[in-house]
Amino acid sequence: MPSQGIAKPEVFKRCVFSKTSKGNMASDIKKSSEYFLPSNLYLEWQGCELEDFVPAARQRLVMQAHEAAVVAGHFYTNDVKGFAADFLAVSQDLRLLNKHKVHGGDVGYDIYYAGKAVNAAKHWKAISEVNQALQPKVGMPLGTLRISFKRTTNGVITKINGHALVIIGKRGHEVCTFACDVLQLQNASVNAFDKGWRQSPLVKTA
Structure with a gap:
């Protein structure tokens, strides 16, 4: 019978850029007239969702503009692009x-690819924080989890490969195997806590 559970995590790595103490880049950003387009946008943004991606100064500028648009409350793609272009003082x-x-x-x-890089950075930062707090180890008991909307008991980590985990758990009399990362595992414990199936999540949040 095929395993069910948390979707297998994608393999991409963290985008690294400095942030303010409040966790976003927008509060200390100034408008810039230094924006320019590279000779090949696609090549420049290749790997922007990888954990070890380090943006060049030009890319940082566009990422900051995208973050500023989101902080300003823009959600829809065209609104974000328009705000970011204005923020960067892009010529007509x-x-x-x-x-x-x-x-x-x-x-x-x-701007679209800058947004992908920003979101990837947030994703990998969250994974890093949960990983540091949880300190997962093979054999670690996980208790009851809510995976794919189903109650899964007696969870245990059986394998760790970088950020990827393999865990086993029981659904009734059936033993199931799941692949996930630490953030997905934490979310499964939060979901179980919200349902009243456990006393607290694996990592307690403020």
């Missing part, structure tokens, strides 16, 4: 570049 000529080929043009494409 650049905004129109390749707009007939790519939605939002090259500038919109640039």
